[in-house]
Amino acid sequence: MAPFIGFEAVQAELYVDASLSNAQRENLIAQVHQAKNRVEAAFGKMQSSPRYIVSKNPAYQQAGFNPTGMARSALLRECVFIGPKGMNVDVIAHETAHVEVFHRASFFTKNFKIKPWLLEGSGTYVDYRAPLLLENINIERAQVSRVMGLSDFSPKDTWAYQASRVAFERIDPKTLYGGIERLNSGESFDTVFGKQH
Numbered sequence: 001m002a003p004f005i006g007f008e009a010v011q012a013e014l015y016v017d018a019s020l021s022n023a024q025r026e027n028l029i030a031q032v033h034q035a036k037n038r039v040e041a042a043f044g045k046m047q048s049s050p051r052y053i054v055s056k057n058p059a060y061q062q063a064g065f066n067p068t069g070m071a072r073s074a075l076l077r078e079c080v081f082i083g084p085k086g087m088n089v090d091v092i093a094h095e096t097a098h099v100e101v102f103h104r105a106s107f108f109t110k111n112f113k114i115k116p117w118l119l120e121g122s123g124t125y126v127d128y129r130a131p132l133l134l135e136n137i138n139i140e141r142a143q144v145s146r147v148m149g150l151s152d153f154s155p156k157d158t159w160a161y162q163a164s165r166v167a168f169e170r171i172d173p174k175t176l177y178g179g180i181e182r183l184n185s186g187e188s189f190d191t192v193f194g195k196q197h
Contacts, residue, residue, distance in 0.1 A: 013049055019056035019084075028054060028087065035092035038126045039100060043176050048078050048103035050096060056084040066155060071098035073110065078102050094127040101180060109183045117147050118193055120161055121168025122176060134169070137162045148194075 007015035010025045014032055032052055040046055050071075060083060061067045069086035072079050078099035082092060101119060102110055124132045131137075139162050147153070147163035154160075171179070171193060179192045188194075 007053060007055075013051045015051065015053045017055045017057060020054065024056075024087070028082075031087070031089045031092055034089045035096050035126075038089065038093045039096050042126050042173050043097070043100070043122070044174060046096075046100050048100050050078045050080050050099040050103075052080045052082060052092075054082040054087065056087070058084065068155075069095045071095040071102065073099065073102035090127045090129045094123040097123045097126050101176075104177055104180045104184075106184045109180065113183045113189050114180075115148065115189060115193075116150055116152055116160075117164040117167045118171075118189075120164035121171070122173075124161055124165040125168050125173060131158060132161060132165055134165065137166060139163055139166060 007017050010016055011029050014029065016025055016028065020028065036046060058067070065081055065083060067083040067085045069080065069082045069091045072081070080092070080095040080099055082095070086092070098119060101114065101122060105114060139159065143159060144163045144166050147160050148167050150160065182192045183189060
């Protein structure tokens with residue numbers, strides 16, 4: 001629907017609206033490429049071909065879109081919305097990691113098995129913004145344990161993102177996709193991701 005609501009393709013699967021200048025559009029093409037490369041370097045070759053929809057228009061925030069970025073899995077494809085605060089490689093890589101997990105997970109795995117700490121841990125693993133770098137995180141073990149038990153948390157809970165980043169250290173990133181396949185095959189989350197050190 002993007003072309004019908006004022007977005008135009010600047011590259012395959014990359015749609016922007018009139019709020020972006022030509023220079024910003026060119027920069028965005030490079031940033032999406034860098035973000036995909038970062039995700040592949042961390043976790044392995046991507047299988048998804050997400051659609052990126054980018055706008056600096058604040059009206060989308062009033063419609064419920066995150067002004068930084070958000071990833072969604074639709075019936076036929078995964079989409080990344082990038083808002084005015086998210087036009088950088090870190091946010092784009094973070095959301096791209098999410099859509100790749102969504103793409104690989106079955107409906108049941110995605111909606112009932114994957115815990116938020118794993119999803120956000122993988123996103124923060126490729127997100128190099130200062131508050132999410134391990135060397136800048138000072139968090140108690142109890143908070144890491146707490147986040148691993150949560151079924152959801154707010155985008156405003158910086159501590160939960162930081163705790164998820166620390167919790168993700170228990171996983172070899174190169175085993176993430178294989179772990180999702182194991183979840184799809186019927187293994188429990190705790191068997192696949194809960195007991196690693």
